[in-house]
Every structure is written in structure tokens, then in C-alpha cells.
Amino acid sequence: MERMIARIGWWLFALAALYTLVGTIGNRIASHSYIIPLTLEPGHSAQVNVLRLHPDYVDLELWHAYAQGQERPELGRYSHEERAQGYYVDDPGQPVILQVSTSTESVVYEAGPRTGRGAHTISRGMRPQAPDDDPKLFGGPTQPAPATLPRGRSTVTFSVLQVGPALRGERVELHLEPPLGVKSTSASYQWLWIFFFWPVIVAGLALWALGLAYMSWHVRDLPPRIPRSKPGRQEKPGVGR
Known part of the structure; x- marks a missing residue:
């Protein structure tokens, strides 16, 4: 026994x-987390090969570098007011608009105001652009669904469509956030x-x-x-x- x-x-x-x-x-x-170097210049693009164990959606953050004592007001300020249409941001910062393309779809993303600050970086969340023509309004029922990633390997392309004048030509990092944290x-x-x-x-x-x-x-x-x-x-x- x-x-x-x-x-x-x-x-x-x-x-x-x-x-x-x-x-x-x-x-x-x-x-x-996938980190994609990107130059903020209309017409520039970057690609990344992504592996997912289950279907997922594209969750992006834009990371800008900054020096000690630098304020960078062009990146906006996270102060908002809740409204029925979404939330209204007082200072969204200068625009950064990207086209995110997978093998099955293409979705336009826009950068919001700064959402975090590290020792040498400032992050801005990115979300699908709503067809409201109001750069200060985010979220709400009119915001499209994010781009999706299938199970397995896939290629995602990021194309720069529009950049504010103070950010044009800047080298940034685009972070494709993981589904598990x-x-x-x-x-x-x-x-x-x-x-x-x-x-x-x-x-x-x-x-x-x-x-x-x-x-x-x-x-x-x-x-x-x-x-x-x-x-x-x-x-x-x-x-x-």
C-alpha cells in the first residue's frame, strides 16, 4: 500500500x-508588452508581430520623453468633466492620430491628454477616434470599438495620419499593452x-x-x-x- x-x-x-x-x-x-519606436511624421509607419493566446483588442499608450524640469504643455493635462456624450477634457494636448491596421480591419486611434509620468517619460492613452469632430470629447456611445487581435500570431501596422506642429518629427515609443497584468x-x-x-x-x-x-x-x-x-x-x- x-x-x-x-x-x-x-x-x-x-x-x-x-x-x-x-x-x-x-x-x-x-x-x-510590445514597444514600437515611431516617428511622429504624417506618412511614417511601423509594424509589429504580435502573439496572443486568446482573441484580444488593441490597447495603446504613447510614451514621450522629457528632460528634468521640462513641462511639455503640448501633451495636454488630464482634467475632465463627465457628460452624457462621454467625458470632456479641458486640455487634450496637440493631436496625434494613427491608423491601426490588422489583417481584418483598420481603426483610427487618437491620443488623449497625459495619463502618467515616469522618471523620463510622459504617457498618453490612445483610443478609437469618435466621429464627433470635437477633439476635447472622448468616450461615449459614439466611440468605435477598438481593433481586435486574433488568437495566434498577427501583424499590426501603425500609420501616422496627423500630428500637431509642436510634436512633428518627434521620436516616441508606442506601447501595445498586454491583456494580462x-x-x-x-x-x-x-x-x-x-x-x-x-x-x-x-x-x-x-x-x-x-x-x-x-x-x-x-x-x-x-x-x-x-x-x-x-x-x-x-x-x-x-x-x-
């Missing part, structure tokens, strides 16, 4: 280790979230393996079980054939 328990334990351990390996690889693929995750990728903590899982597997190794060493020293033989039929004394 002890040997059978040890064998079952090793089989379960092998399945858990394989699941952890597959999940960790899937986590790395799904959480990878520590703070936000698409529904199809939720099962991969736990593998951000793969070192903890591997430590648990290592302890499990040590326990199984001790059990296997212990049962090895047990004497083999000898099957009991059934007693033969005995003849009654004094009874002849």
Missing part, C-alpha cells in the same frame, strides 16, 4: 509540475494570473518533492509483501478412494 501511495504521489507531482511550467510560459507570453487582466487570461508568483509555486513543489523522496526512500526498505497461498483441500482421515 505504501508503495502505491508513493507512485500516485509522484504522478500527481509530475502533473502539477507540468501545469506550472505551461502556466508560467503562458503568463510570460500574455504579460509581454498584475492590476488588470482580461477575462480569458485570469487563470494565468497566479503564475506571476511562480517562485512561490516552485518552492511548494520543491517541498512536495522532498516529501515524496523521503516516502520513496522509506518504503524501499520495507520487506516485500508475500502473497498468502490458499490452503489446499485436506482429505479426511480414514476415507479411502
Whole structure:
């Protein structure tokens, strides 16, 4: 019985280790952010090959460089007012309009005001351009759906359509955000979230393996079980054939 328990334990351990390996690889693929260098000049374009485990949509951020003490007012200011048509931004910044093309569709994206600031970069979120001709109005029911990415590998092309004069010719980074993150995750990728903590899982597997190794060493020293033989039929004394 002890040997059978040890064998079952090793089989379960092998399945858990394989699941952890597959999940960790899937986590790395799904959480990878693609960074595309782009020159903000009408007519310029860039391409990137994207791998997705499940269908996803194109989520973009534009990253501008800035020096210490530089304000860069041309990138806008994130101050808005909620309205029925969407949200109205006081200062959206100078326009950056891109055409995002996949193998199946083409969607026009526009940059909003600054949404984040790092040590040397300022980020601006990008979203599909609504057909309202109002550069200060974002979101709302008229905003088109974002471009979609199919399962597997696909090529995405980013073409510059329009740039404000203060930004023309600037070299920026376009970030294609992943569907899996520590703070936000698409529904199809939720099962991969736990593998951000793969070192903890591997430590648990290592302890499990040590326990199984001790059990296997212990049962090895047990004497083999000898099957009991059934007693033969005995003849009654004094009874002849």
C-alpha cells in the first residue's frame, strides 16, 4: 500500500509540475508588452508581430520623453468633466492620430491628454477616434470599438495620419499593452494570473518533492509483501478412494 501511495504521489507531482511550467510560459507570453519606436511624421509607419493566446483588442499608450524640469504643455493635462456624450477634457494636448491596421480591419486611434509620468517619460492613452469632430470629447456611445487581435500570431501596422506642429518629427515609443497584468487582466487570461508568483509555486513543489523522496526512500526498505497461498483441500482421515 505504501508503495502505491508513493507512485500516485509522484504522478500527481509530475502533473502539477507540468501545469506550472505551461502556466508560467503562458503568463510570460500574455504579460509581454510590445514597444514600437515611431516617428511622429504624417506618412511614417511601423509594424509589429504580435502573439496572443486568446482573441484580444488593441490597447495603446504613447510614451514621450522629457528632460528634468521640462513641462511639455503640448501633451495636454488630464482634467475632465463627465457628460452624457462621454467625458470632456479641458486640455487634450496637440493631436496625434494613427491608423491601426490588422489583417481584418483598420481603426483610427487618437491620443488623449497625459495619463502618467515616469522618471523620463510622459504617457498618453490612445483610443478609437469618435466621429464627433470635437477633439476635447472622448468616450461615449459614439466611440468605435477598438481593433481586435486574433488568437495566434498577427501583424499590426501603425500609420501616422496627423500630428500637431509642436510634436512633428518627434521620436516616441508606442506601447501595445498586454491583456494580462498584475492590476488588470482580461477575462480569458485570469487563470494565468497566479503564475506571476511562480517562485512561490516552485518552492511548494520543491517541498512536495522532498516529501515524496523521503516516502520513496522509506518504503524501499520495507520487506516485500508475500502473497498468502490458499490452503489446499485436506482429505479426511480414514476415507479411502
